[in-house]
Amino acid sequence: MAEADQPHGAGDVRQKYATEIAELLWMATEHRRVLHDRTDYLYMLQAILGFEGVPIWCENLEGLVIGEYEVSCPTCETTLFIVISGDEHFSTSGDHALEDDVAKTPLHSADPKSLRGIGRRLYEVALTDGRHDVAAAMTYLFGNARCTDCGTGFCVADQVGRA
Ligand SMILES: [Zn+2]
The missing domain is CATH 1.10.287 (Helix Hairpins)
Known part of the structure; x- marks a missing residue:
């Protein structure tokens, strides 16, 4: 389904x-x-x-299990990895799994109060269930990233939806 x-x-x-x-x-x-x-x-x-x-x-949602989403930059279309894993929250176009010195830009988590629609709902469900780690991950998933190649800022969830 x-x-x-x-x-x-x-x-x-x-x-x-x-x-x-x-x-x-x-x-x-x-x-x-x-x-x-x-x-x-x-x-x-x-x-x-x-x-x-x-x-x-x-x-x-299983991207949060793996700790990574693969999206395209909305401006230059570079493939970007969005890492939301433990204490790590960044975007990069490099192979961060194999190389240590890839360029990374930190993600900006959304203010929970600014979340709308499904982002708001998933955040609140996780919080109600006492899953603070999952709720925090939602603020990054529905927050913003910056392309390491061209500097464009974008909403992570929007680009996941377009992928
Ligand atoms: Zn770009």
Whole structure:
């Protein structure tokens, strides 16, 4: 259900299995609150968005599990890695996994009060569940990055949505 590109059409599946999907959504929501493992929690949150039919984030929250998103700069189209992992929050066009001296620019987290829509919701859900680490990650995911090549600033979530 989550993947945007489906041969049978996601709409048909949602109609045909509406009862089962509603049940799965209820179970996932109940189960989410008792998950201790961060990875399990993020996948469950992503599954919930899948059952609800929330586009983009029903298949892209797992970037927070890996700790990295790959996006394009909206101006120069350079491929950028957005790292949101532990205490590391930066963007780079270099191969940061293999090289130490790549150019990095720090991410700017969004003020939670300025978050809107799905960003606001995911932040608040994580906070309500006592997942402060996940809530903090959301402020970076829905915050801003700067291209290391041309200096353009952009919203990380917007570029994830365009990828
Ligand atoms: Zn750029």
